[in-house]
Amino acid sequence: ETGVTQSPTHLIKTRGQQVTLRCSSQSGHNTVSWYQQALGQGPQFIFQYYREEENGRGNFPPRFSGLQFPNYSSELNVNALELDDSALYLCASSLDGGGGPQYFGPGTRLLVL
Amino acid sequence: DAKTTQPPSMDCAEGRAANLPCNHSTISGNEYVYWYRQIHSQGPQYIIHGLKNNETNEMASLIITEDRKSSTLILPHATLRDTAVYYCAYNYQLIWGAGTKLIIKP
Numbered sequence: 001e002t003g004v005t006q007s008p009t010h011l012i013k014t015r016g017q018q019v020t021l022r023c024s025s026q027s028g029h030n031t032v033s034w035y036q037q038a039l040g041q042g043p044q045f046i047f048q049y050y051r052e053e054e055n056g057r058g059n060f061p062p063r064f065s066g067l068q069f070p071n072y073s074s075e076l077n078v079n080a081l082e083l084d085d086s087a088l089y090l091c092a093s094s095l096d097g098g099g100g101p102q103y104f105g106p107g108t109r110l111l112v113l
Numbered sequence: 114d115a116k117t118t119q120p121p122s123m124d125c126a127e128g129r130a131a132n133l134p135c136n137h138s139t140i141s142g143n144e145y146v147y148w149y150r151q152i153h154s155q156g157p158q159y160i161i162h163g164l165k166n167n168e169t170n171e172m173a174s175l176i177i178t179e180d181r182k183s184s185t186l187i188l189p190h191a192t193l194r195d196t197a198v199y200y201c202a203y204n205y206q207l208i209w210g211a212g213t214k215l216i217i218k219p
Binding site: 035040041042043045056092098100102103106109 | 158
């Protein structure tokens with residue numbers, strides 16, 4: 001059974017650029033959630049995708065957008081990067097939306113200069 | 114502002130039980146409580162979850178109060194490898210706080 005994978009592991013961008021982060025869900029899971037974790041803080045929910053549809057969104061601006069593909073892998077896109085977007089971005093997969101546990105990938109560390 | 118509240122840090126002697134408390138007073142009746150731990154900024158590792166009843170698995174036990182406003186994670190025999198930041202969270206969107214840094218001492 002393959003766990004959740006994310007790419008890239010690290011990324012450096014400059015302010016104003018755009019970035020795409022990728023996530024492959026655990027085998028058999030149809031739900032992907034994305035979180036942002038600033039240093040020393042708990043993760044903050046960005047949004048969740050269930051069967052290719054957005055299934056909830058946290059308090060993040062529209063320049064954070066996502067996509068889920070038919071194979072349930074997912075992308076997180078961030079436009080017009082700001083310095084405060086520097087964080088660890090975590091992807092988690094689960095089964096059928098809410099209720100069950102979410103299993104996290106190793107994360108992508110994004111640094112915006 | 115809905116989130117969980119946990120002590121920022123705790124120590125525990127190796128081999129003893131570690132009891133980690135969490136307050137989640139804004140939880141709704143149908144929202145689960147989840148516990149995760151995170152080591153060195155790796156992805157959080159799922160430990161256990163529950164709704165109303167106490168739960169136990171191979172890693173830990175979860176005690177949820179009757180009013181569901183707080184819970185306690187119990188690691189029955191802590192080892193050095195249990196040193197990590199422990200988070201409780203609730204709701205399918207996983208609303209979390211800042212976590213507890215648990216240090217296991219030999």
